[in-house]
Amino acid sequence: MTAPNEAAPAPDAVPTAAKPTRLAPIVTLDAKFFWDASDREEFVGQQCGACGKFRFPPAPMCAHCNSLDTRIVQLSGRGKVVSWIKPIHPPAFGFKEPPTVAVIELEEGTRFVSNVVGIAFEAVTMNMAVEVCFEATMGNHKVPVFRPAQ
Amino acid sequence: MTQRQAAIVGIGATEFSKESGRTELQLAAECAKAACDDAGISPKDIDGMITFTIDNSDEIGLARCLGVKDLAYTSRIPGGGAAAAATLYHAMALIDANVCENVLIWRAMNERSQYRFGQTPTNMSGYTAGHGTGSLLWCIPFGAMTPGTWAGLAGRPYMEKYGVTNRDFGLLSVQQRKYASTNPKAWFYEKPITLDDHQNSRWIVEPVLRLLDCCQESDGAVAILVTSMERARDLKQPPVRILGATQSIPRNVEVIANFYHDDLAVMPEAEGTAKRLYKQTGMKPGDMQAAMIYDAFSPHVFMQLEAFGFCKRGEAKDFIASGEIDIGGKLPINTHGGLMGEAYIHGMNTMAEGVRQVRGSAVNQVRNVRNVLVSSGMAGAILARD
Ligand SMILES: [Zn+2]
Numbered sequence A: 001m002t003a004p005n006e007a008a009p010a011p012d013a014v015p016t017a018a019k020p021t022r023l024a025p026i027v028t029l030d031a032k033f034f035w036d037a038s039d040r041e042e043f044v045g046q047q048c049g050a051c052g053k054f055r056f057p058p059a060p061m062c063a064h065c066n067s068l069d070t071r072i073v074q075l076s077g078r079g080k081v082v083s084w085i086k087p088i089h090p091p092a093f094g095f096k097e098p099p100t101v102a103v104i105e106l107e108e109g110t111r112f113v114s115n116v117v118g119i120a121f122e123a124v125t126m127n128m129a130v131e132v133c134f135e136a137t138m139g140n141h142k143v144p145v146f147r148p149a150q
Numbered sequence B: 001m002t003q004r005q006a007a008i009v010g011i012g013a014t015e016f017s018k019e020s021g022r023t024e025l026q027l028a029a030e031c032a033k034a035a036c037d038d039a040g041i042s043p044k045d046i047d048g049m050i051t052f053t054i055d056n057s058d059e060i061g062l063a064r065c066l067g068v069k070d071l072a073y074t075s076r077i078p079g080g081g082a083a084a085a086a087t088l089y090h091a092m093a094l095i096d097a098n099v100c101e102n103v104l105i106w107r108a109m110n111e112r113s114q115y116r117f118g119q120t121p122t123n124m125s126g127y128t129a130g131h132g133t134g135s136l137l138w139c140i141p142f143g144a145m146t147p148g149t150w151a152g153l154a155g156r157p158y159m160e161k162y163g164v165t166n167r168d169f170g171l172l173s174v175q176q177r178k179y180a181s182t183n184p185k186a187w188f189y190e191k192p193i194t195l196d197d198h199q200n201s202r203w204i205v206e207p208v209l210r211l212l213d214c215c216q217e218s219d220g221a222v223a224i225l226v227t228s229m230e231r232a233r234d235l236k237q238p239p240v241r242i243l244g245a246t247q248s249i250p251r252n253v254e255v256i257a258n259f260y261h262d263d264l265a266v267m268p269e270a271e272g273t274a275k276r277l278y279k280q281t282g283m284k285p286g287d288m289q290a291a292m293i294y295d296a297f298s299p300h301v302f303m304q305l306e307a308f309g310f311c312k313r314g315e316a317k318d319f320i321a322s323g324e325i326d327i328g329g330k331l332p333i334n335t336h337g338g339l340m341g342e343a344y345i346h347g348m349n350t351m352a353e354g355v356r357q358v359r360g361s362a363v364n365q366v367r368n369v370r371n372v373l374v375s376s377g378m379a380g381a382i383l384a385r386d
Helices: A029-039 B024-039 B058-067 B087-097 B134-138 B148-164 B164-182 B197-198 B267-280 B298-307 B317-320 B349-360
Strands: A044-049 A070-074 A076-087 A101-106 A111-115 A127-138 A142-148 B006-013 B050-052 B073-077 B103-112 B205-206 B219-228 B240-247 B290-291 B371-375 B380-385
Touching: A029 A044, A029 A142, A029 B349, A070 B298, A076 B148, A101 B267, A111 A142, B006 B087, B006 B349, B024 B087, B024 B103, B024 B219, B050 B058, B050 B087, B050 B134, B050 B380, B073 B087, B087 B103, B087 B219, B087 B240, B087 B380, B103 B134, B103 B290, B148 B205, B148 B298, B164 B197, B164 B298, B164 B317, B205 B317, B219 B349, B240 B267, B267 B298, B267 B380, B290 B349, B349 B371
Parallel strands: B050 B073, B050 B103, B290 B371
Antiparallel strands: A044 A070, A076 A101, A076 A127, A076 B205, A101 A111, A127 A142, B006 B219, B006 B240, B103 B219, B240 B380, B371 B380
């Protein structure tokens, strides 16, 4: 595992207006493939080469059949909102306005914590269809976020 | 049954404050000494020590303070406060196995004056192996950086499924502050609140948690001393039998970042703990006269009441609204005021209240107590009169 502090600037660093202010992901060795793909605006996941099950968070072994045969595959990027909140206090670091933080249930069956963008917090509904897009972070990285499905 | 042999014989605590003015190691030493004095056991005779993985006080440093002659066993539990009752589980197992005679459990924290769990973290080193919280890494770039945000995300599917509102949560908070208001040890002693106070407190995480749905941030320390039932009968206090204790970490469940299991409207870890605990002891929900339930945030209490079978799924709001958790109700809970009303010593002070209820020495004493459930969500125990 890489040192957790490497990718994340201290929260008291002063963000400038022109640059992205969102914190970069903390990259562990087991999840490096995901964040590298994300930097290329690709949304990928792990699928078991033996039984076909998808898994998240990333792991080196399939929990269903214990196979180590792991494939990194493109995910559809489509899913639905199954939980969503607005953090008010303390203010979410790196956001000018409180973000909509959500749990997205992906078509492939796994879940992913992210943001819902492009729609007011009050307008989000349970099971609302969303699709992936990307936003920039500090340190020239990108992370997957979700907007209402077109 | 081997699980019937361990007993809690001592509890000790420092005062609960927002600025203790001394080191965590000193707090640890003070509460440990107090627990030994409570039991009538010399600190030198402690031979087992258990704390949380995230406790900052070193066991060797604490043993040195106490003059411990020869330490036979040490361990730490992962999962933060959610696993608090797992300390009792470890202690029970050590006594059952004849590995130790006198097991000290402690938790010491300057969690207000020295660092704050409720603020954005200034370093990410907590999200590493041994704490049971690795998935929190996946929340950080999205603005979910505090326990409140994680608990809010985990709590909303429950609210949506069962039509639970933040106002429903308020009734729990009001009840716990009522208990705290008559507890001189509580930070919120003589400071009860109304439902309006709750509804007017600021949002922490919309639309799940207001300020008064959150536990406090506190400085303080609590210790619990466990020995064998046989020995307990010769000591100062009425013995409190650990009738059963257990833990449950079902697949895809994780402390607080609990977004990956099948049904997000339930707490599988609490259901697993309940099932295992009832099986271990042969008891059922109706056998409990009181319960001490980890209340870092309101939704956790609702979901645990349901997981332990005190009411049906989705009905905790009605159970609470009809007064069943008040002192004369079916199941008084968190009679010290909980982590919201008394202090946040990571669930340890809540377990100590369970001990007082069984002894009959609580300030808000429930009548005719024989069995008390203590649950921290991912672990639990049933404490009983001898
Ligand atoms: Zn497989």
